[in-house]
Structure formats: C-alpha cells, structure tokens
Amino acid sequence: MSEYFGAENLASPNGKTLTIETAIANLEQKEDTGLRYYAAWWLGRFRVKEPKALAVLIEALEDEDRRTPDGGYALRRNAAKALGKLEAKEAIPALLHCFDCDDVYVRESAAQALGAIGDRSCIPHLLKFLEGGVEAAKTVPGKPHLVQPYEAIIEALGVLQATEAIAAILPFLEHPVEKVQYGAARALYQLTGKDRYGQHLIEALQGDRLQLRRSALMDLGAVGYLPAAEAIAETLAENSLKLIALKGVLEHHLQAFSSPSPQLSEDSIRVLKLMDSLL
Numbered sequence: 001m002s003e004y005f006g007a008e009n010l011a012s013p014n015g016k017t018l019t020i021e022t023a024i025a026n027l028e029q030k031e032d033t034g035l036r037y038y039a040a041w042w043l044g045r046f047r048v049k050e051p052k053a054l055a056v057l058i059e060a061l062e063d064e065d066r067r068t069p070d071g072g073y074a075l076r077r078n079a080a081k082a083l084g085k086l087e088a089k090e091a092i093p094a095l096l097h098c099f100d101c102d103d104v105y106v107r108e109s110a111a112q113a114l115g116a117i118g119d120r121s122c123i124p125h126l127l128k129f130l131e132g133g134v135e136a137a138k139t140v141p142g143k144p145h146l147v148q149p150y151e152a153i154i155e156a157l158g159v160l161q162a163t164e165a166i167a168a169i170l171p172f173l174e175h176p177v178e179k180v181q182y183g184a185a186r187a188l189y190q191l192t193g194k195d196r197y198g199q200h201l202i203e204a205l206q207g208d209r210l211q212l213r214r215s216a217l218m219d220l221g222a223v224g225y226l227p228a229a230e231a232i233a234e235t236l237a238e239n240s241l242k243l244i245a246l247k248g249v250l251e252h253h254l255q256a257f258s259s260p261s262p263q264l265s266e267d268s269i270r271v272l273k274l275m276d277s278l279l
Helices: 020-028 033-045 051-060 074-085 089-100 104-117 120-130 150-159 163-174 178-192 195-204 210-223 226-234 239-256 266-277
Strands: none
Touching: 020 033, 020 051, 033 051, 033 074, 051 074, 051 089, 074 089, 074 104, 089 104, 089 120, 104 120, 104 150, 120 150, 120 163, 150 163, 150 178, 163 178, 178 195, 178 210, 195 210, 195 226, 210 226, 210 239, 226 239, 226 266, 239 266
16 A cells, blocks of 8 residues: 555544545445545545445545534535645546535635646636636625635636636736735636736735735745745744745746756746755
8 A cells, every 4th residue: 555655544534544445434434434434535535435434435425414613514625725735536426516505614625636636627617717817706794704715716617718708707816805915816817828917926025914925925826926025024023934835946946947957047046045044
C-alpha cells in the first residue's frame, strides 16, 4: 500500500487502525455517521482510487442521514471533495446531479471537484449558473451565502480553461462580495494571462480584513502570478499562508519556464529567498 502514503497506519475516530478496507466498510455502514464522514475524508486524503472506494464515495453523494444543524448534508460535501482529489471522471454525472441539492455547500464542493477533475464536458453546465449575471447573484435572505456558489463555479471555469466563459465572468469583477471578485480575477487571469487581473488580486492584499487577504493570497498562489511574489511576502497575514502562496508561484514558474539547465532562474531564486525570509 505504499502508493497510499502510509495511510494504513492512521487511526479512525474510534481509535482503531484504519486500512483501505475498513475505511470503505466504515463508509458503507449506516449506524455511525461520524465514521462515515471521516472515512470519506480519509479516502480522498490518501488518494485511494480503488473502484470500490470510488463507488461508495459516489453513493455517499446521495446520503440522507448526516445533516448539519441548519439542514445541510455534511457527508455529501466530504464525498464530493474526496472525489475531486481523486480526479474521478466516473463521478462527473453524480457531481452534476449535486447541483440539484438544496445545500449550497454541496453545490460548492461539487463545483470545486469538477474543476479538480479537469474534464471540460461539464463547462456548459457550469456556465448556466452565470446566465443571470451579477444581478442574479444575490445573498439568500437570512443566510450568509449567495443563491449559488459563484466563487467556486467561476474558479472551476478558470481551471478548466473555459475561454468561452470570459464574457460571462467579466461582470463578476464588480460583484459586491469581494471573494467573488477575487474568484473572477483569478479565473480571468488563468483564461487570458492579462496582468490586470493579477494586479487586481495584488491590490486585494492591502485590504482591511484578514480573511480577505488570506483569500487573495491563496488565489495568487493558485494562478502562480510571479509579479506578486514580493507583495505576497509583505502581506499582513500568517507566514504559513504566505509560504503556501509563494510555493504555488514557484511551482507555476518552474513548470512554465523549465529548461534542461540545472541552474535555477533569477526569478526562482528570488522567490526562494522570499520563502526563506519567512521561515
């Protein structure tokens, strides 16, 4: 089981050593919802791609038992996230069906999973949610979230290189919710490579709210925007998050500008020095 990164040595919430077989069994049983929730996370965390594991995770997307205090579907959310980590193309129909769920966080997890899986066949389905534009992207009365997980949907379209979505995403740069703006800037940079969208995220690093600065850090790391390296290092946020963002920038740069030379580029060295300063 070496390909599962030593997963067989971890314990489940009941203290018993967890193996792939017991994780699958825990997800299949119906009596202990806590074990089911943990098993879904575990299978995704350790990239268990066995057919049986994928089958039980897909089945968990229809779970009716584990509910949050506000009526959400906690297990469905975890199962969708796991299937994204596993890049399970066979789960795409079930993940698309998740958009019929009344739990917005299930829909959010499904959108993130579809982006992670990377199959462009889901682009038309995701694009439908942007048809109403910014005017339709309103907050649910009495709830802290929007009617749809627009940030996750837009980010998935960026990851999927859905250039046909550019016109639909552009208005969301003016959305009143900052994180949706950042998601739009992130996706537009991925789709166009234009600096102004990366600069939009750099400006967000100067915001007053820590949570928003954290979000902008992760977005810059996700797109690997090299000109943001110094701004990332200077952001008023945790060094651990800045290191994660700089690691993303460095990885993108190394992938995009790889050469047969064993020597690192000046830009790579610059980012490494910034990372070293944060340790």
